Amino acid sequence: MxxxxxxxxxxxxxxxxxxxxxxxxxxxxxxxxxxxxxxxxxxxxxxxxxxxxxxxxxxxxxxxxxxxxxxxxxxxxxxxxxxxxxxxxxxxxxxxxxxxxxxxxxxxxxxxxxxxxxxxxxxxxxxxxxxxxRPHERVTVAVEYDDSGTVRGILESEGAEFDAEYGEDVRFAVRIPVEAADDLRDRLRSATSGRAEIRDGE
The missing domain is CATH 3.30.230.30 (Impact, N-terminal domain)
Incomplete structure (x- = not known):
């Protein structure tokens, strides 16, 4: 499904x-x-x-x-x-x-x-x-400010829908097609050397 x-x-x-x-x-x-x-x-x-x-x-x-x-x-x-x-x-x-x-x-x-x-x-x-x-899933990505530009660039290149919230760190609420979600997680982890905290759901 x-x-x-x-x-x-x-x-x-x-x-x-x-x-x-x-x-x-x-x-x-x-x-x-x-x-x-x-x-x-x-x-x-x-x-x-x-x-x-x-x-x-x-x-x-x-x-x-x-x-x-x-x-x-x-x-x-x-x-x-x-x-x-x-x-x-x-x-x-x-x-x-x-x-x-x-x-x-x-x-x-x-x-x-x-x-x-x-x-x-x-x-x-x-x-x-x-x-x-297409079925989508929601992912929350939390990163330090240093990594936020990198993450934003990846999300934009993937065509993902997202909202960014700037607080002590930067949180991206992302909506991505299910079939693209695993690749996106891998790209974000490798681009931030594992610093991105990625959680499923809103």
Whole structure:
């Protein structure tokens, strides 16, 4: 599984439409972890504290693989499952969606709700755009200032995504494709004569 590509979304996406007076707002975002997915769900709920429902669903390629959905107070099976089904049918991973509903006074029934929640997810995903992604891993590299230029140069030549934090030492938070990660570790160790402290994870 490590080297395979998978389908996810290119960035954040949104959708909005009305069904018989009820307003549906769809939000989608790419995430790497279940905790990032939960944070996005909380962020949307904070944006819409007065919404009737904020229905979440996500699929995350973690170890173990995580899938989650909730009806968030809607009738059982009418909201979370239809939202998650869209992600499953499109074979999307590392994606979180939240559908916000403002009730408009007319009951839509389970079928109407399921259609509306599915549509909100489809439109938010379409808005974001689907991409093929390679599995990445995160590595933290800590070095003295003397070695920081060398490390930065290697990361840039590898095309790695990274953030640098300058404190007592320099810490690079690196995101690198899984298949390139071992070579990167070897290059960093040899270039710094083993002085680079390399830790997996964030």
């Amino acid at each position: 490590a080297g395979q590509t998978y389908r996810t979304i290119a960035g954040r996406g949104e959708a909005a439409f009305e069904v018989r007076g009820s307003e549906f707002l769809g939000y989608a975002a790419p995430v790497d972890t279940a905790s990032a997915a939960e944070a996005f769900v909380a962020e949307v709920a904070e944006r819409h504290p007065d919404a009737t429902h904020n229905v979440p669903a996500y699929r995350v390629r973690a170890d173990p693989f995580r899938e989650y959905s909730s009806d968030a107070g809607e009738p059982s099976g009418s909201a979370g499952k239809p939202a998650l089904n869209v992600l499953q049918q499109r074979d999307l991973e590392n994606v979180v969606v939240v559908v916000t509903r403002y009730y408009g006074g007319t009951n839509l029934g389970v079928g109407g709700l399921a259609r509306s929640y599915s549509q909100a997810v489809k439109e938010a995903v379409d808005d974001a755009g689907v991409v093929e992604e």
